[in-house]
Amino acid sequence: MWLFDKDLWVEIFHTLGQNLFRTxxxxxxxxxxxxxxxxxxxxxxxMSNGFNKVFAGTASNxxxxxxxxxxxxxxxxxxxxxxxxxxxxxxxxxxxxxEIEVLAPRIELGNYRGTTTVYRNGxxxxxxxxxxxxxxDNITKKRLVEGRFLNQTDIDDSxxxxxxxxxxxxxxFEKGEKAIGQDIxxxxxxxxxxxxxxxxxxxxxxxxxxVFIPFTTFQKAFNSxxxxxxxxxxxxxxxxxxxxxxEIKEILKKKYDIHPKDERAIGSFDMSEIFNNITAFTTVLKxxxxxxxxxxxxxxxxxxxxxxxxxxxERTKEIGVRRALGAxxxxxxxxxxxxxxxxTAFAGLIGFAIAVGFLAIADSLWGSGDEFPFVKxxxxxxxxxxxxxxxxxxxxxxxxxxxxxxxxxxPIEALREE
Amino acid sequence: MIEIKxxxxxxxxxxxxxxxxxxxxxxxxxxxxxxxxxxxxxxKSTLLNILGMLDGADSGEYNLDNVPIKDxxxxxxxxxxxxxxxxxxxxxxxxxxxxxxxxxxLPLYYQKVNRKVRQEKALKYLEQVGLKDWATHLPSELSGxxxxxxxxxxxxxxxxxxxxxxxxxxxxxxxxxxEVMDLIQKINDAGNTILVVTHEEDIAHMCKRIVHLKDGVxxxxxxxxxxxxxxxx
Numbered sequence: 001m002w003l004f005d006k007d008l009w010v011e012i013f014h015t016l017g018q019n020l021f022r023t024x025x026x027x028x029x030x031x032x033x034x035x036x037x038x039x040x041x042x043x044x045x046x047m048s049n050g051f052n053k054v055f056a057g058t059a060s061n062x063x064x065x066x067x068x069x070x071x072x073x074x075x076x077x078x079x080x081x082x083x084x085x086x087x088x089x090x091x092x093x094x095x096x097x098x099e100i101e102v103l104a105p106r107i108e109l110g111n112y113r114g115t116t117t118v119y120r121n122g123x124x125x126x127x128x129x130x131x132x133x134x135x136x137d138n139i140t141k142k143r144l145v146e147g148r149f150l151n152q153t154d155i156d157d158s159x160x161x162x163x164x165x166x167x168x169x170x171x172x173f174e175k176g177e178k179a180i181g182q183d184i185x186x187x188x189x190x191x192x193x194x195x196x197x198x199x200x201x202x203x204x205x206x207x208x209x210x211v212f213i214p215f216t217t218f219q220k221a222f223n224s225x226x227x228x229x230x231x232x233x234x235x236x237x238x239x240x241x242x243x244x245x246x247e248i249k250e251i252l253k254k255k256y257d258i259h260p261k262d263e264r265a266i267g268s269f270d271m272s273e274i275f276n277n278i279t280a281f282t283t284v285l286k287x288x289x290x291x292x293x294x295x296x297x298x299x300x301x302x303x304x305x306x307x308x309x310x311x312x313x314e315r316t317k318e319i320g321v322r323r324a325l326g327a328x329x330x331x332x333x334x335x336x337x338x339x340x341x342x343x344t345a346f347a348g349l350i351g352f353a354i355a356v357g358f359l360a361i362a363d364s365l366w367g368s369g370d371e372f373p374f375v376k377x378x379x380x381x382x383x384x385x386x387x388x389x390x391x392x393x394x395x396x397x398x399x400x401x402x403x404x405x406x407x408x409x410x411p412i413e414a415l416r417e418e
Numbered sequence: 419m420i421e422i423k424x425x426x427x428x429x430x431x432x433x434x435x436x437x438x439x440x441x442x443x444x445x446x447x448x449x450x451x452x453x454x455x456x457x458x459x460x461x462k463s464t465l466l467n468i469l470g471m472l473d474g475a476d477s478g479e480y481n482l483d484n485v486p487i488k489d490x491x492x493x494x495x496x497x498x499x500x501x502x503x504x505x506x507x508x509x510x511x512x513x514x515x516x517x518x519x520x521x522x523x524l525p526l527y528y529q530k531v532n533r534k535v536r537q538e539k540a541l542k543y544l545e546q547v548g549l550k551d552w553a554t555h556l557p558s559e560l561s562g563x564x565x566x567x568x569x570x571x572x573x574x575x576x577x578x579x580x581x582x583x584x585x586x587x588x589x590x591x592x593x594x595x596x597e598v599m600d601l602i603q604k605i606n607d608a609g610n611t612i613l614v615v616t617h618e619e620d621i622a623h624m625c626k627r628i629v630h631l632k633d634g635v636x637x638x639x640x641x642x643x644x645x646x647x648x649x650x651x
């Protein structure tokens with residue numbers, strides 16, 4: 001195997017080492033190109049990871065549905081009628097749309113986004129109070145600082161327990177005070193705290209100052225009957241959220257006698273849309289990085305080809321001698337192409353190492369922070385392999401230019417050259 | 419060994435063509451030492467290039483050791499050169515970053531001889547030209563005569579059928595020239611066929627036969643009494 005031929009490598013390293021400064025300058029182009037490629041790819045990976053971290057805990061294939069007021073008169077109802085859902089709607093929707101994986105009904109004390117005064121030992125906080133099912137945790141994950149979230153037993157037994165937000169805790173308790181097991185009072189009813197949660201960074205549907213109590217307890221404590229405020233829904237993977245959204249609206253419109261063309265009566269929010277937008281954004285970003293990087297790399301490799309052309313020119317006579325001594329065009333060509341590959345690969349690896357160092361520094365500076373979506377900026381192994389193979393492939397193609405130049409000179413002309 | 423019949427060669431120089439070889443007929447037997455003489459422009463270098471398969475003829479026949487040399491592509495030509503011919507150049511043409519030994523071993527490298535055998539053989543030929551102790555030296559550390567002797571060792575390393583020397587003493591002073599010719603004579607004594615292109619009378623007379631070229635034709639072809647170079651060394 002010629003690849004393991006010592007003489008080939010001796011000659012290659014000799015020719016490259018002959019003019020070290022020039023070799024280094026030549027490699028610089030590829031080194032920088034590789035740095036740019038890896039930094040771009042790594043940064044877009046970092047952003048993508050950062051966004052994933054921001055959205056961690058929120059099911060991407062989810063939607064929220066709530067009631068608003070009608071905007072069209074229909075079946076004898078006037079416009080402006082407030083739509084109020086009933087808890088039975090949840091069952092109805094779940095039964096009719098099998099693609100729904102999780103459906104968590106919720107009820108809110110007071111108006112939408114309204115607050116209720118919560119008391120404890122003379123301290124108060126104006127918090128949002130929600131009646132929830134434990135399933136909501138599958139859609140918007142609560143980061144619990146202490147204790148637990150609501151569970152099925154709480155629902156079954158209508159326990160007077162609550163999970164409070166960190167903000168609420170700060171308002172109602174002294175710093176460092178133990179809250180678990182303590183009672184807080186909402187509208188004259190006492191609830192025992194079982195958990196404290198920290199808000200999800202950035203995506204935050206419930207607010208930081210919130211109290212969650214079991215849905216069934218809510219019904220009894222605040223006399224809400226069969227009313228339901230809104231629904232958080234997660235659909236099966238592979239099912240389009242928009243399709244389910246439409247089906248739900250159709251069911252609800254039929255049930256509540258809403259005009260089929262009434263767009264305002266039912267409020268909904270498709271979470272997957274945001275995810276899709278961000279995924280599209282990061283994908284485009286990655287693609288763009290790759291594109292820019294590869295072209296920079298191409299420029300670098302062309303510089304190598306350029307210098308090899310000069311080297312070939314300088315070595316015309318030597319090549320002529322070699323051919324007089326029996327070097328076939330293939331052998332001559334191979335040596336120059338291998339030189340191109342060695343230069344490129346070596347420079348590429350140096351650039352890669354430098355860029356990875358930069359990315360590691362960037363990660364240690366910003367990677368763990370919450371405020372900036374930049375997590376683990378690093379290139380993946382497949383990305384590295386693809387870039388590396390592409391680079392080597394380019395160098396082979398481009399190395400062929402000086403290689404062909406070298407064999408185009410007839411040995412006789414090469415020998416004549418003085 | 420060498421058979422040439424009615425060889426023609428012309429070069430295109432812009433719109434006119436220059437007829438350099440106008441029907442050369444020439445044969446050389448095994449073991450001959452032939453000097454090819456002629457002034458510049460006589461076509462002697464062109465003839466040598468064609469003999470050396472570095473250039474192709476326009477028409478005519480060329481047989482080397484009964485192998486017709488015709489329509490060679492570069493790969494085939496390279497292989498034939500490697501197998502049949504050893505070149506000795508006026509300017510030595512050693513590869514300057516390779517030691518004497520590596521230079522001599524180069525034709526063997528292209529024959530895909532393994533490294534160890536290559537080095538042994540190369541050392542043997544260096545010994546023959548009296549430069550065994552200089553094996554690890556670079557060409558820049560050698561004198562002109564030494565360089566040419568390394569080049570001769572290199573030409574012989576592949577054990578070719580014919581050695582082609584193009585003005586082998588052209589870049590050397592007369593004492594060194596005679597040393598080199600002495601070596602060439604000894605190699606010829608051992609039975610090797612050698613063609614020497616030269617324009618120096620004294621060098622030509624150290625061969626066994628002189629072929630005179632003028633304006634692309636052989637004007638004279640005579641056997642001579644060889645002058646031994648050893649007496650001048």
